[in-house]
Amino acid sequence: xxxxxxxxxxxxxxxxxxxxxxxxxxxxxxxxxxxxxxxxxxxxxxxxxxxxxxxxxxxxxxxxxxxxxxxxxxxxxxxxxxxxxxxxxxxxxxxxxxxxxxxxxxxxxxxxxxxxxxxxxxxxxxxxxxxxxxxxxxxxxxxxxxxxxxxxxxxxxxxxxxxxxxxxxxxxxxxxxxxxxxxxxxxxxxxxxxxxxxxxxxxxxxxxxxxxxxxxxxxxxxxxxxxxxxxxxxxxxxxxxxxxxxxxxxxxxxxxxxxxxxxxxxxxxxxxxxxxxxxxxxxxxxxxxxxxxxxxxxxxxxxxxxxxxxxxxxxxxxxxxxxxxxxxxxxxxxxxxxxxxxxxxxxxxxxxxxxxxxxxxxxxxxxxxxxxxxxxxxxxxxxxxxxxxxxxxxxxxxxxxxxxxxxxxxx
Amino acid sequence: xxxxxxxxxxxxxxxxxxxxxxxxxxxxxxxxxxxxxxxxxxxxxxxxxxxxx
Numbered sequence: 025x026x027x028x029x030x031x032x033x034x035x036x037x038x039x040x041x042x043x044x045x046x047x048x049x050x051x052x053x054x055x056x057x058x059x060x061x062x063x064x065x066x067x068x069x070x071x072x073x074x075x076x077x078x079x080x081x082x083x084x085x086x087x088x089x090x091x092x093x094x095x096x097x098x099x100x101x102x103x104x105x106x107x108x109x110x111x112x113x114x115x116x117x118x119x120x121x122x123x124x125x126x127x128x129x130x131x132x133x134x135x136x137x138x139x140x141x142x143x144x145x146x147x148x149x150x151x152x153x154x155x156x157x158x159x160x161x162x163x164x165x166x167x168x169x170x171x172x173x174x175x176x177x178x179x180x181x182x183x184x185x186x187x188x189x190x191x192x193x194x195x196x197x198x199x200x201x202x203x204x205x206x207x208x209x210x211x212x213x214x215x216x217x218x219x220x221x222x223x224x225x226x227x228x229x230x231x232x233x234x235x236x237x238x239x240x241x242x243x244x245x246x247x248x249x250x251x252x253x254x255x256x257x258x259x260x261x262x263x264x265x266x267x268x269x270x271x272x273x274x275x276x277x278x279x280x281x282x283x284x285x286x287x288x289x290x291x292x293x294x295x296x297x298x299x300x301x302x303x304x305x306x307x308x309x310x311x312x313x314x315x316x317x318x319x320x321x322x323x324x325x326x327x328x329x330x331x332x333x334x335x336x337x338x339x340x341x342x343x344x345x346x347x348x349x350x351x352x353x354x355x356x357x358x359x360x361x362x363x364x365x366x367x368x369x370x371x372x373x374x375x376x377x378x379x380x381x382x383x384x385x386x387x388x389x390x391x392x393x394x395x396x397x398x399x400x401x402x403x404x405x406x407x408x409x410x411x412x413x414x415x416x417x418x419x420x421x422x423x424x425x426x427x428x429x430x431x432x433x434x435x
Numbered sequence: 436x437x438x439x440x441x442x443x444x445x446x447x448x449x450x451x452x453x454x455x456x457x458x459x460x461x462x463x464x465x466x467x468x469x470x471x472x473x474x475x476x477x478x479x480x481x482x483x484x485x486x487x488x
Contacts, residue, residue: 143443180477184443 038099042077043212045265046194046257048171050077052085052100053261054093055208062121062206064362065232065329069225070208073121074261076198077101078191081169082111085133086189086198087261091124098132107133112166114173115140115157116200118147118185122261127152139166141177144185160187168193176251178202178244180237195256202244203273204260205229214264214273223276224333225263230280231336232329235366238281245278283369285339285433289426292321292331293344294353299378299410300344306416307342307376310423316340316430323355328362335368340430341398344376347385352377356385360392372430373398376405376419383408401429439465439484444477447487 042050053074059067073089075097083105089097101107110133115123118140126148130138140148142159149155160166165174171193178186182201189198205225209217234241248255258266258273266273291308295301301322308318319334335341341363345356352360373393377386386406393400402422407415436450448454448468453461454475459468465484473480 180444184477 038103040096040099041103042100045076045212045259046196048079049191049194049196049259050079050100050104051075051212051265052077052097052104054089054096055210056090056093057208059208064327065206066327067206069206069221071206071262072208074259074263074265075122076196076259077104078168078171078173079105080171080193082136082167083109084112084114084168084173085110085129085135086114087116087122087200088113088125088129090121091128094125094128097125097129101133110134111136112168113138114189114198115144115148116187116189116198117183117261118144118151119183119201120151122200123148123151127154130154139175141175141179141185141187143179144187147183147185162187174253180240181244182233182237190253190255195254197253197255197258199258199260201233201261202241203258203266203277204262205264207263209264212265213268214266215268217264222264222273226273226276227280227337228329228333229262230277231333231366234281235283235332235336235368238283238367238369241277241281245274245281248274280336283336285370285372285430286337287315287431287434288317288319288338289340289342289430290319290321290331290334290338291342291344292323292326292334292359294323294346294355295378296346296348296353297410299407300346300376302411302416303376303378303405303407303419304342304344306411306419307344307374307423307426310420310425311340311427312423313420314424314427314431316427323359328359331359332363332366335363335366335371339370339434340372340374340426341368341393342374342376342426343389343393345385345389346377347379347383350382350384352385352388356389360389364392364396368396368398371396371398372426372433373400374402374405374422374426375400378407378409378411380409402426436464438487440487441474441477441479442483442485443479444474446474446476448484 055072057070076086078084145157145159160175162177293304345353375389386404390404439448453459
């Protein structure tokens with residue numbers, strides 16, 4: 025890409041340098057290659073904290089990075105411009121993976137102004153004691169000289185403070201967590217990454233971060249064309265940037281948010297002595313025979329964020345667990361607590377399990393499915409101690425019936 | 436009866452409509468909602484609401 029730097033690249037001794045995004049914008053973020061647990065979200069492919077430097081009459085930094093990565097970010101900025109040249113900082117989102125380094129960024133650059141949403145200003149004050157932040161809202165814009173940054177409030181997508189910023193000169197939408205995914209990759213652009221990986225990681229991200237606000241997400245996607253922004257680059261705060269086929273990432277986000285029924289089923293279970301596991305396998309056999317694609321997840325080896333990813337991609341969610349101490353098995357309680365909070369929609373549900381004497385587990389699972397609004401055409405299925413061959417055949421038949429019910433929903 | 440806005444997420448409580456899904460009958464003034472009630476959109480507490488002008 026032809027660059028028209030208005031500031032000459034400085035020679036620095038740091039090994040970190042800024043990466044050009046567009047004629048006046050540089051990537052100055054950090055890749056977190058080896059993070060595998062992001063507040064309980066299993067990030068198998070790492071993540072990145074994208075931050076940006078806009079070189080205009082007012083030199084502007086957009087977002088920061090997780091605090092431990094600040095030396096890297098400051099070095100990247102310094103490879104282009106002296107830190108003291110920074111005039112403005114825009115904080116699109118106050119969560120610490122983007123704001124953790126903000127106090128250090130402010131201390132290092134002494135900016136004239138820091139912008140955030142009204143709630144963002146309050147949140148940054150609560151987190152870091154930062155005062156004097158200029159609040160902005162939808163419709164507000166700030167001139168950087170040759171270009172302008174306009175702001176769009178995206179309340180609850182995914183925090184109350186969230187907003188996005190659009191830089192007119194290079195037609196970039198700094199979309200904060202929207203259109204992002206947890207993926208550390210050395211290609212900065214999505215069109216240089218494997219499409220199937222992007223699709224999976226984007227859907228995992230939406231399922232685990234945005235699903236509970238799916239309706240707001242759809243409203244925002246509907247509103248984008250009416251904002252009059254000529255968006256040519258989407259630069260999220262996590263994962264690759266988009267410069268080609270923007271409708272692809274927008275389409276993935278829309279289809280994930282819509283949660284239309286699909287002929288895919290998740291069978292998730294916990295087991296102590298393999299009884300519930302046998303039930304899970306028999307159920308899955310019936311579903312597969314009815315033409316449904318099935319994913320079986322043992323909660324012992326599949327973490328809650330992986331399970332939620334499968335919930336989001338499935339039209340039918342079956343959960344099975346033994347009863348332990350008059351409760352559903354604790355790993356199941358963990359998974360269901362998490363899944364329910366993310367408010368999955370349009371699901372067929374099914375609860376099953378095994379027990380020794382009291383049998384509360386299956387009923388508790390059914391109650392959680394009910395609380396999620398999942399339709400349960402078949403009653404909870406529980407066996408005492410170990411399923412008989414007859415039990416397994418019954419469950420296989422239930423699998424067939426549920427598969428048929430799901431297929432009918434998808435027509 | 437005044438409408439109240441959730442400062443966290445922007446949800447507007449309209450007393451004419453109430454919040455029947457969460458046991459608040461239509462016609463209930465915001466002041467008469469139990470303190471245990473929370474925003475149906477984001478879960479914020481009653482103290483996060485302010486009266487709409």
